[in-house]
Amino acid sequence: MRSLRSFQVLVILSALVLVGTGALNVVLGPTALPGDTAIGLNADSNYRFFAGVWLTLGPALLWVVPRPLERAPVLMWIIAAVFVGGLARALAALLEGVPHPFLLVLLAVELVIPPVLFLWHRALNRERNRVAGDSAAG
DSSP states (O other): OHHHHHHHHHHHHHHHHHHHHHHHHHHHGGGGSSSOOOOOHHHHHHHHHHHHHHHHHHHHHHHHTTSTTTTHHHHHHHHHHHHHHHHHHHHHHHHHOOOOHHHHHHHHHHHHHHHHHHHHHHHHHHHHHHHHHHHHHO
């Protein structure tokens, strides 16, 4: 299934982004962000905590790659977490103002890639079920 391979590549790239940005933000804290990064101790602690959570989603996503159809529950939780994070970022923009353009790019990625992965996964599942049905009928 060529489409499955392409799906796996997108999942790997997504996982690498999670690991890379998560590790960078754990180590550098908010100074990894563009623009004004002056925040208090409590906000820095909270920021790094969520960066650590973000970082751990990457290896979990890599675990999904070899068998994405069988490991769907883990994949669905990860893409839901990223999407909900994007919704939270959108809420912050609405309540506090529009952030740096780089963060708007991240917002777009967080709100677009998860639904794409979800719908693509559903299509792969339907294709697998159709092929299995054809094999059983033949």
